[in-house]
Amino acid sequence: MNTFLEDFYKTMKRIRTFEERVSELFIKGETAGSMLHLSIGEELGPTCISKAMNDNDTFTTHHRGHGIFLARGGDPNKMMAEIAGKKDGYCKGKGGSMHIADMSVGHLGANAIVGGGIPTVVGAGMSYKYFSKPSISVAFFGDGALQQGILYESMNMAALWDLPVVFCCINNQYGMGTKIDKAVAVKDFTGRAKSFGLNACSVNTLDVEEAYYKIKPIIDDARSGKPGFIEIECYRFYGHARMDKSPYRDIDEEKLYRERDPIKFAKKKLIDKNILSKDNIDKLDNEISNEMDEAISFAINASLNDTNEIFKDVYSNKNPESIKTRIKKIIGN
Amino acid sequence: MSDIEKDYFEEITYRDALRLAMHDEMNENKNVIIMGEDVAKYGGAYGATKGLLDIFGENRVIDTPISEPSIIGASVGAAMTGLKPIAELMYVDFFGMSLDQIANQAAKIRYMFGGQTSVPMVLRAQGGTGRSGGAQHSQSLESWIMHIPGLYLVMPSKPCDAYHLLRKSIQLDDPVVFLEHKMLYNSKGSLDKKNIDAEFGKASIRLEGNDITIISYSRMVNIAEEAAIELKKSNINAEVIDLRSLNPLDKENIIKSVKKNKRALVVSEGHYTSSVASEITSIIFEHCFGDLLKPVIRYTAEDTPVPVAPNLEKESIPSMENIVNFSKKLME
Numbered sequence: 001m002n003t004f005l006e007d008f009y010k011t012m013k014r015i016r017t018f019e020e021r022v023s024e025l026f027i028k029g030e031t032a033g034s035m036l037h038l039s040i041g042e043e044l045g046p047t048c049i050s051k052a053m054n055d056n057d058t059f060t061t062h063h064r065g066h067g068i069f070l071a072r073g074g075d076p077n078k079m080m081a082e083i084a085g086k087k088d089g090y091c092k093g094k095g096g097s098m099h100i101a102d103m104s105v106g107h108l109g110a111n112a113i114v115g116g117g118i119p120t121v122v123g124a125g126m127s128y129k130y131f132s133k134p135s136i137s138v139a140f141f142g143d144g145a146l147q148q149g150i151l152y153e154s155m156n157m158a159a160l161w162d163l164p165v166v167f168c169c170i171n172n173q174y175g176m177g178t179k180i181d182k183a184v185a186v187k188d189f190t191g192r193a194k195s196f197g198l199n200a201c202s203v204n205t206l207d208v209e210e211a212y213y214k215i216k217p218i219i220d221d222a223r224s225g226k227p228g229f230i231e232i233e234c235y236r237f238y239g240h241a242r243m244d245k246s247p248y249r250d251i252d253e254e255k256l257y258r259e260r261d262p263i264k265f266a267k268k269k270l271i272d273k274n275i276l277s278k279d280n281i282d283k284l285d286n287e288i289s290n291e292m293d294e295a296i297s298f299a300i301n302a303s304l305n306d307t308n309e310i311f312k313d314v315y316s317n318k319n320p321e322s323i324k325t326r327i328k329k330i331i332g333n
Numbered sequence: 334m335s336d337i338e339k340d341y342f343e344e345i346t347y348r349d350a351l352r353l354a355m356h357d358e359m360n361e362n363k364n365v366i367i368m369g370e371d372v373a374k375y376g377g378a379y380g381a382t383k384g385l386l387d388i389f390g391e392n393r394v395i396d397t398p399i400s401e402p403s404i405i406g407a408s409v410g411a412a413m414t415g416l417k418p419i420a421e422l423m424y425v426d427f428f429g430m431s432l433d434q435i436a437n438q439a440a441k442i443r444y445m446f447g448g449q450t451s452v453p454m455v456l457r458a459q460g461g462t463g464r465s466g467g468a469q470h471s472q473s474l475e476s477w478i479m480h481i482p483g484l485y486l487v488m489p490s491k492p493c494d495a496y497h498l499l500r501k502s503i504q505l506d507d508p509v510v511f512l513e514h515k516m517l518y519n520s521k522g523s524l525d526k527k528n529i530d531a532e533f534g535k536a537s538i539r540l541e542g543n544d545i546t547i548i549s550y551s552r553m554v555n556i557a558e559e560a561a562i563e564l565k566k567s568n569i570n571a572e573v574i575d576l577r578s579l580n581p582l583d584k585e586n587i588i589k590s591v592k593k594n595k596r597a598l599v600v601s602e603g604h605y606t607s608s609v610a611s612e613i614t615s616i617i618f619e620h621c622f623g624d625l626l627k628p629v630i631r632y633t634a635e636d637t638p639v640p641v642a643p644n645l646e647k648e649s650i651p652s653m654e655n656i657v658n659f660s661k662k663l664m665e
């Protein structure tokens with residue numbers, strides 16, 4: 001069995017460290033607002049699925065998508081700058097954390113509408129089929145989106161038309177303050193997907209390698225036109241958004257689940273299997289820490305947009321006239 | 334809520350006024366229920382329903398799955414069969430996915446079925462900029478609702494109006510879309526439960542003035558009031574009209590004020606094109622054409638999606654300074 005564990009560890013650690021730095025950036029007052037959804041504790045899913053994907057594959061994410069983007073090759077500097085609402089960010093600061101995208105790595109967009117990005121991958125799958133491209137498209141979303149009708153419309157189309165598409169649910173047990181038990185009567189989500197004709201699997205493990213080997217066949221099958229559904233069970237370690245302290249959660253539950261940490265697990269396995277020494281891991285952690293510190297500096301030092309930027313990118317070939325200009329044309333300067 | 338029994342509040346937040354209105358209606362009418370995402374245990378994304386679960390229990394304050402079209406559609410059905418639902422959409426932006434239930438179901442059922450049935454429900458939601466929520470969490474979509482026959486549309490700016498108009502909305506036998514602004518929840522004002530000045534279709538003259546009429550609603554009323562105070566320094570007396578409800582719309586007071594002042598500025602956080610502001614502007618042109626000394630100006634948010642970057646977001650909506658500048662220009 002080929003081991004990717006060192007790789008996996010690095011990806012997960014980079015995600016966590018990045019998210020911790022987003023939190024720092026917020027405390028420094030340098031983020032654009034507080035609608036920041038951190039994926040601390042949820043690193044395993046994006047890491048193993050990303051590994052199973054190919055370079056020309058595409059994906060969409062939900063609002064808690066920093067980790068997925070990083071795993072797929074996002075540049076922490078440009079991500080952090082976007083989160084700060086700066087000109088040098090991925091979307092010129094106009095999209096922010098919840099609407100970040102990078103077509104160059106196949107990121108077809110994060111979404112602030114729960115479920116909003118799911119049908120996008122159906123369309124991408126149609127393109128790949130039409131153009132006979134070997135790519136797949138993966139939609140990442142939270143357990144909250146399992147209750148959006150659009151998911152099932154999309155699953156049905158994907159199965160009906162044999163599309164190279166995967167639906168991946170990061171089930172962190174909560175949709176904001178509502179526990180999954182209060183949102184569904186039956187938690188058999190793979191059963192839902194199978195009933196539409198999709199391949200489906202659910203992963204509930206701290207071992208990222210084990211998870212990888214479980215989800216790999218689903219991704220591979222999708223590439224040959226059998227769409228799939230993957231549920232990654234995990235736990236949202238902290239609040240829903242940066243300001244939320246999760247008062248609706250049981251403290252003991254939080255404690256218990258924060259112990260169930262895929263990064264700690266991978267670290268121990270690396271040491272136990274003599275893949276990396278503790279010193280080597282510390283060194284790696286340090287490099288990652290420096291990388292993410294640099295992202296913070298980059299974001300803070302990045303320049304603000306000129307206000308003219310407001311009017312750009314609304315259309316491909318024209319910019320709306322500013323309201324002030326329209327008014328001045330009526331009443332003079 | 335410790336002050337539940339009080340009838341008069343020298344100072345209450347907009348958020349608490351809403352909570353109190355729902356509380357008092359639920360107390361008086363056992364058939365009023367609240368449903369929406371995180372409205373019960375969490376108390377609402379902006380805290381407007383906090384504490385109501387403890388008082389009224391989970392049969393009446395209901396956390397739903399994240400399924401907006403069905404939250405609204407189920408409210409429609411509940412309303413047709415005896416309940417009085419208050420549905421909450423966390424963000425007005427989710428009108429996008431819910432519009433069938435709002436526009437084709439709630440709004441049209443009484444009419445299509447020849448008046449046999451009513452849909453007495455309230456749809457609460459909040460919109461607007463101010464938190465860098467970006468293009469999908471900062472919109473002002475009131476024009477979508479105002480365009481649809483069959484829906485009342487209420488957008489109060491002050492806590493006392495929020496209280497009284499929400500109560501009246503719950504009592505009404507028709508669907509009401511009740512829109513709050515995310516930057517108003519912490520704003521404060523007085524509330525007298527016994528002194529009911531607010532009515533559907535009755536604007537409030539916030540400041541009287543004989544020079545220019547500034548017409549607005551929701552959060553922009555507060556900005557317009559600041560501008561009016563600033564204009565006083567230049568000896569310009571602006572009359573600030575707070576519409577409070579957009580359907581019904583108080584045409585009478587708009588027309589009366591503009592005929593008096595002969596100059597008008599309409600201020601809104603919605604877009605410029607095909608908007609509430611364009612509707613009001615055309616009403617003024619229709620009724621006050623011969624009286625006007627200057628064209629009516631609508632000062633609105635840009636015709637662009639709302640950007641996340643705080644400096645761009647702020648620049649994309651009307652400012653106090655520009656209300657002052659445009660008013661001065663209209664006075665020349």
Ligand SMILES: Cc1ncc(C[n+]2csc(CCOP(=O)(O)OP(=O)(O)O)c2C)c(N)n1
Pocket residue numbers: 037062063064112113114115141142143144145172174175176236240370399401423427
């Ligand atoms: C259509 C829609 N409804 C509601 C919201 C408000 N909201 C944002 S995130 C969220 C919870 C989503 O939960 P889940 O899908 O499990 O993702 P998680 O936050 O747990 O990662 C809610 C209700 C939204 N953004 N879009």
Ligand SMILES: [Mg+2]
Pocket residue numbers: 142143144170171172173174175176
């Ligand atoms: Mg969740």
